[in-house]
Amino acid sequence: MSAAYNRKSRECSRASAKDRTRRKKASELTGPLLTTGTVTEGTTNNSDSGKAEPISYGPVDSETVALSYYHGLISREDVQELLKKPGDFLFRLTEPYPGQPRNVILSVNVGQPTDKDGELMHYVISKTENGLYILNDGYYSTFPEIVRSLLRMKTTRIGKKDVQFLHVVKRKRWELRHRDVDTEKKIGEGAFGEVYLGKFTNQDGERVPVAIKLFKLEALTKEQIKSINREARIMRNLHHSNIIKLYGVAAEIEPIMLVIELADKGALNTYLEKHPETPAEKRLQMCAQAAFGVEYLHSKHLIHCDLAARNCLYGEGKVKISDFGMTADAPEQKVPKGTKAPIRWLAPDTVVHCVYTQKTDVYSFGVLAWEIIVGGEPYAGFLNPEVLVKIREGVHLEFPESVPSKVTQLIKTGCWAMAPQARYTMKDVSSGFEDLTNIARPEPIATPHHKSSSRTSRKAAKKASYIQRETFPGRMSLINESAKKKRKGFSKD
Known part of the structure; x- marks a missing residue:
C-alpha cells in the first residue's frame, strides 16, 4: 500500500510540475x-x-x-x-x-x-x-x-x-447546428424577428422544408429574449399532429434560429379568407382538429391563453395550434389590469377577474370554432368597448340558421357558459366534434423520449370514456345523436 501511495504521489508531483511549466510559459x-x-x-x-x-x-x-x-x-x-x-x-x-x-x-x-x-x-x-x-x-x-x-x-x-x-453535459437533440439550417426566402416578420422559408437537415440526413424564425438578440430587450426562450421550451415538449412542431433551436451563434414545421397553407384565418368556398363538412373537421390540439395542450397542464384562428396554422389538410408566447404552465395565470389582450376572444372571467384558466381556453376555443364555421372577425362592426360589454353580459356570437343545432348547442352550451365550472372540458368538446365528424383523435407522436400508449393504457382510456358517457348522459346525448348521420353540409335541423 505504501509503494502504491508513493507511486501515486510521484505521478501527482509530475502532473503539478507540468502544470507549473505550462503556466510559466504562458505567462x-x-x-x-x-x-x-x-x-x-x-x-x-x-x-x-x-x-x-x-x-x-x-x-x-x-x-x-x-x-x-x-x-x-x-x-x-x-x-x-x-x-x-x-x-x-x-x-x-x-x-x-x-x-x-x-x-x-x-x-x-x-x-x-x-x-x-x-x-x-x-x-x-x-x-x-x-x-x-x-x-x-x-x-x-x-x-x-x-x-x-x-x-x-x-x-x-x-x-x-x-x-x-x-x-x-453535451448538447441535447433540440440544440441544432447552424450548419444544418439553410434560409431560402423571407416570408414575413414576427413580433421579435424575421421569418424565412428554408431547409433543415435532420439527424437521419433528410432535408426537411421548414419555417425559420430569426432573432438578433442585441435588438431585443431582456424580457423579449426570455419570452422567446420560454416559448421554445414549451414547444419542444409538445408532440401532436395538431400542434405545430419545433425541430429545435440553433443557438451556437447569432442570429438565434427557431426551426419549426412548415405548414404550407399559412395562418388559418388567412386560408379561410382566401377560400370562402371551403365546404361546411371540411370546416367541422377543422374544428375537430383544433379541439384535439387544445385538448392535448390541456393534458400537458398548459393554458394557451391566446386561442384564435390567426394563431393556428394549416398544412397538409390539418389545423395546427401555434403561437405559444402567452402560454401558461400553471393551473391559472393572472395578469395585471390594463394588460393588452385580444378582447374579442376573451372569456367573461378573464374580462372581469384578469385570469386565464383551461376553462377560459374552452371559451376562446368556441370563438375560434365560430371563426372557422362562419368566417370573418368576431363581433364585426362593434368597437372593443362595446364588445367588452357584450362579453360581460353574456351576449354570444350568432350562427347562421344553416348551421346544425347540434353544432351550435355544443359551442354555446359547452364553450360559452358564463360560469367557468359549467363549461365543458376540452376533452368533452373534442368528443363532441369527434362524433360530429367521425374523425378519431390522433395519438401523441412518438419521440425518442415518448412512447405511444400501450394496449393496456388504451383499454383504460376506453373504459374511462365509457364511464364518462354514463356519468354525463346529458352532455353525451347531443354528441352521440349527431354521429348517426354524416352531413355533407350545414342544414337546419
Whole structure:
C-alpha cells in the first residue's frame, strides 16, 4: 500500500510540475496574469488577487462552436434544466447586455443553494491577447484542455470555493447546428424577428422544408429574449399532429434560429379568407382538429391563453395550434389590469377577474370554432368597448340558421357558459366534434423520449370514456345523436 501511495504521489508531483511549466510559459508569452472570478453576466469581476481585468474577450472560433459541450446562447433557464446533478458543467455565452462584450461562461451545478441561481454557479472564462483561455491561474489553448484538466482534478478551487467538476453535459437533440439550417426566402416578420422559408437537415440526413424564425438578440430587450426562450421550451415538449412542431433551436451563434414545421397553407384565418368556398363538412373537421390540439395542450397542464384562428396554422389538410408566447404552465395565470389582450376572444372571467384558466381556453376555443364555421372577425362592426360589454353580459356570437343545432348547442352550451365550472372540458368538446365528424383523435407522436400508449393504457382510456358517457348522459346525448348521420353540409335541423 505504501509503494502504491508513493507511486501515486510521484505521478501527482509530475502532473503539478507540468502544470507549473505550462503556466510559466504562458505567462512569458502573455505578460500580466488575467483572472476569472464569479460574476453577474455582462460584467467583469476581479478575483481576490486584485489582478487586472481581461484585456479582451475574443469571439468563439469555429472549433469551439463544433464542440459537443459548447451550448452557445442558451438561456439560464435552459442551463438549469441541463445541469441536473452536482458536478454537471457546460460552456455557453452570456446573454447580451448593452455596451458589454460577450463572455464565455463555465456553468456548473455545485450541489448546494447559491445566492441567485439555485444550485448553479457561473464563471467567466477570459481570454488573453494571444488567444489563451484563463480559468483561475491556469492558461489553456483550447476548451478540451480545460475539460480534461477539470475532470482530472475533479475538485477545483475557484475564488474561495471548492467546486466539483464531474461530468461535462453535451448538447441535447433540440440544440441544432447552424450548419444544418439553410434560409431560402423571407416570408414575413414576427413580433421579435424575421421569418424565412428554408431547409433543415435532420439527424437521419433528410432535408426537411421548414419555417425559420430569426432573432438578433442585441435588438431585443431582456424580457423579449426570455419570452422567446420560454416559448421554445414549451414547444419542444409538445408532440401532436395538431400542434405545430419545433425541430429545435440553433443557438451556437447569432442570429438565434427557431426551426419549426412548415405548414404550407399559412395562418388559418388567412386560408379561410382566401377560400370562402371551403365546404361546411371540411370546416367541422377543422374544428375537430383544433379541439384535439387544445385538448392535448390541456393534458400537458398548459393554458394557451391566446386561442384564435390567426394563431393556428394549416398544412397538409390539418389545423395546427401555434403561437405559444402567452402560454401558461400553471393551473391559472393572472395578469395585471390594463394588460393588452385580444378582447374579442376573451372569456367573461378573464374580462372581469384578469385570469386565464383551461376553462377560459374552452371559451376562446368556441370563438375560434365560430371563426372557422362562419368566417370573418368576431363581433364585426362593434368597437372593443362595446364588445367588452357584450362579453360581460353574456351576449354570444350568432350562427347562421344553416348551421346544425347540434353544432351550435355544443359551442354555446359547452364553450360559452358564463360560469367557468359549467363549461365543458376540452376533452368533452373534442368528443363532441369527434362524433360530429367521425374523425378519431390522433395519438401523441412518438419521440425518442415518448412512447405511444400501450394496449393496456388504451383499454383504460376506453373504459374511462365509457364511464364518462354514463356519468354525463346529458352532455353525451347531443354528441352521440349527431354521429348517426354524416352531413355533407350545414342544414337546419
